[in-house]
Amino acid sequence: MSIHARPTLEDVAARAGVSRATASRVLNASPRVSPEALEAVNAAVTALGYQPNRAARALVTRRTGAVAVLFSEPEPKIFDDPHFARLIRAGARALADVDVQMVLMLVHSHDDQMRAHRFLAGGHVDGALVFAPHRNDELVSIVKKLPLPVVYAGKPWGSLRGMHLVDNDNEGGAVLATEHLKSLGRRKIVHVSGPVDELSAIDRMNGFKSALGLDDRAAARLMEDGGFTREGGRKAMSALLGRVPGLDAVFVASDLMAAGALESLQEAGRRVPEDVAVVGFDDHVAIAEHTSPPLTSVRQDSDEQVKHMVEHLVKLLRDETVKSKKQMLPTVLVRRESA
Amino acid sequence: MSIHARPTLEDVAARAGVSRATASRVLNASPRVSPEALEAVNAAVTALGYQPNRAARALVTRRTGAVAVLFSEPEPKIFDDPHFARLIRAGARALADVDVQMVLMLVHSHDDQMRAHRFLAGGHVDGALVFAPHRNDELVSIVKKLPLPVVYAGKPWGSLRGMHLVDNDNEGGAVLATEHLKSLGRRKIVHVSGPVDELSAIDRMNGFKSALGLDDRAAARLMEDGGFTREGGRKAMSALLGRVPGLDAVFVASDLMAAGALESLQEAGRRVPEDVAVVGFDDHVAIAEHTSPPLTSVRQDSDEQVKHMVEHLVKLLRDETVKSKKQMLPTVLVRRESA
């Protein structure tokens, strides 16, 4: 071993006075190794500052020690949405904790999809975490075909057979929000929903409907799509104000839209919460605490969600035979001043 | 090759009727190969859906085809700050375009630093992009010691000798902002600054000072640290209102702080821009367009910055001999209603 080259297992073994195989066993915590050998090897490792060569290891074990984290989102949304940063951060932490690398891919264009396919099919990662909430997302069908352990965030569109996913209880959260408004004595409650090509939005709609015992026709008049954007929230609120006279409460399917809705209400001269009570969804602190008034919201714990996803994926990577599993995470109402 | 196993170069070579060596040459676009061989190999590749094994390749070339992207930030800020998501997104895109993997690491705790060190020293990536704006950041000293091509975002604290970085023209932007306020006829201009442990904040302070031709003592009375947070911006503004009677304009070193400052001004009953003109920094759309009134701000193009960083790193990876180089990106003033 030259001065500058990184030490190899061979060097470690030589210094410890054992064979390469034994040194390897020490590193992999095999039980079949004597205490003396163990100590000698460990000493050599620290003395030399040895780092296993990942490529060599991957070559023989057929494991890379890396997982891909895929986001499929229309461009503009992804970087306005604070949620995104949060998910990434949670993912980075959870993966670091189990010492696996996070390879991040944002797939948007068709080219990106091809690239992702090549990459995943190429066996460059051991598994993947997929965030793809939209209807008929090409990415999902691509990933689904691959013989690769995958855990989805939320329900991807289409058949769920054999898939692994961790979802928030969107419907339950929506019921929570709506029941809360009812318990405040509100009688005319409306809903600013997310786009109908996202299942989370649909689940929230369903929660709203069922909490009020509405059939589809009755519900339709009380709901308006805000597209999960601030501006959309504002417009949807305006539309509802025009269409539903006497409305006294609104459940908005995201905090960002709720911020828009509050603006709209203010313009219309309605006081919150006196005239109209508002409940959001996400409990995104950076938003919810800075609206006026501060926003009552349904908390979904993204950190927890991602942590569960990682745990599940790790399990999949270990024993090959975990059967399809869906996890549902609870949501809770956080009261502030808007309702 | 069995049915299910991924095809290897050997399989490709066999099918094309050439040797492994020749097949490899084709894949690496070596000139020393006959047209027929080239065609045969390419045909075999597509027929088999061959994907080079990255681990095997890395083992021999000592290149991984991946770079690390490191963020060093105190936890809370990183996921409040929309800037973060933007940088990541830009990085993902730019790296994907040159077909290198992005390994994301958020380093915060001491453990994280150790992990990052191990990882980088272990030769698991070819280079790194580092975002570490704070004074005496441990991460920078760690990375600096490594024999690894690194490009920094902005100036890291300490000696810049031999370092590669892409910075925004913070000082120039600050001059722009201040000159603009002067040109509006404002006479008593103050500054809400960022924390003095970030060089970008200091550069902006310097721009402010030099545009007004102030010495340090005179300047000190007109500046207040807002810590790059919304709440800090609000407090700093209040302090300045108390200390500098008759102030008629303020240059705030970030949009987030400016949002806080606007709240403070409103509370104090000052009209913007009539009584006090306000200019922010960052031009973060999600903020600047939604304050009231909408915020005039200095734009720094993060996408561009990251793109340059990636380009520079790629260059470093190719020819080993790019001499130390600092790039400075221009800033521009975006006029809205607050000034």
Added chain:
DNA sequence: CTTAGCGGATCAAAGGTTTTCATCGAGGAG
């Protein structure tokens, strides 16, 4: 006295690619 068993170390093969070096054949110069 033979042999099975056991803890533990070692040998050697395997994993897929790049790259150096040697070889081979064809064509040009002498």
Added chain:
DNA sequence: CTCCTCGATGAAAACCTTTGATCCGCTAAG
């Protein structure tokens, strides 16, 4: 006709690790 040159190709080494098979020295059982 021989000798060289040159371009294309192939054989084999090297990269570093894991792991199944093997081996060694001993004890305990038959």
